Amino acid sequence: GAGVSQSPSNKVTEKGKDVELRCDPISGHTALYWYRQSLGQGLEFLIYFQGNSAPDKSGLPSDRFSAERTGGSVSTLTIQRTQQEDSAVYLCASSLEIGFGYNEQFFGPGTRLTVL
Amino acid sequence: AQSVAQPEDQVNVAEGNPLTVKCTYSVSGNPYLFWYVQYPNRGLQFLLKYITGDNLVKGSYGFEAEFNKSQTSFHLKKPSALVSDSALYFCAVSWLNRDDKIIFGKGTRLHILP
Numbered sequence: 001g002a003g004v005s006q007s008p009s010n011k012v013t014e015k016g017k018d019v020e021l022r023c024d025p026i027s028g029h030t031a032l033y034w035y036r037q038s039l040g041q042g043l044e045f046l047i048y049f050q051g052n053s054a055p056d057k058s059g060l061p062s063d064r065f066s067a068e069r070t071g072g073s074v075s076t077l078t079i080q081r082t083q084q085e086d087s088a089v090y091l092c093a094s095s096l097e098i099g100f101g102y103n104e105q106f107f108g109p110g111t112r113l114t115v116l
Numbered sequence: 117a118q119s120v121a122q123p124e125d126q127v128n129v130a131e132g133n134p135l136t137v138k139c140t141y142s143v144s145g146n147p148y149l150f151w152y153v154q155y156p157n158r159g160l161q162f163l164l165k166y167i168t169g170d171n172l173v174k175g176s177y178g179f180e181a182e183f184n185k186s187q188t189s190f191h192l193k194k195p196s197a198l199v200s201d202s203a204l205y206f207c208a209v210s211w212l213n214r215d216d217k218i219i220f221g222k223g224t225r226l227h228i229l230p
Contacts, residue, residue, distance in 0.1 A: 042220060043160075091160065093160075100212065101210040105160075105162070109159045
């Protein structure tokens with residue numbers, strides 16, 4: 001079946017511009033996560049959506065970052081007034097069931113963001 | 117506080133030799149432990165997980181991991197390394213939590229030398 005998809009795969013933007021990154025989770029997955037990975041390094045948690053509950057935004061690095069999830073499916077991560085330090089690969093993941101902690105996450109291929 | 121540690125940034129192993137990638141954790145209560153792999157220019161893939169039961173867990177591509185409660189470890193192993201195993205490996209820990217929160221280690225880069 002279809003996995004997690006992300007678009008665009010690459011995004012080059014100028015400093016100060018806004019960008020939107022999209023994630024389509026696996027159908028039926030109720031949990032959705034955004035992470036950031038800089039230059040093949042570790043994963044930095046950004047935000048988490050679980051069903052219709054309020055998202056866990058505890059990982060967002062600044063108020064320039066926001067995310068929404070419409071209809072419990074597609075999610076958009078928005079970065080306003082981009083800075084060069086925002087350059088990274090942004091990964092989206094989804095998982096099937098919620099509320100137990102033992103479900104593996106399925107990752108998309110990522111969006112590579114370059115801020116010039 | 118819940119945490120996971122991968123003490124080695126990089127591990128080098130000759131092809132055909134056994135490999136071990138180390139992971140230790142700290143959680144309150146029973147842990148759920150995961151290994152993910154990231155091949156060059158590809159997304160993260162789930163390898164295996166430990167939830168309960170047999171301490172030795174087998175996963176994809178011939179990998180296995182052993183849960184050791186007394187040492188709070190979950191090392192990833194493979195009896196005979198392949199060059200194609202070269203990748204970035206992430207250990208992760210979760211626990212019984214309604215938010216499905218998971219904590220990833222910083223990753224270990226595995227180089228298999230031909």
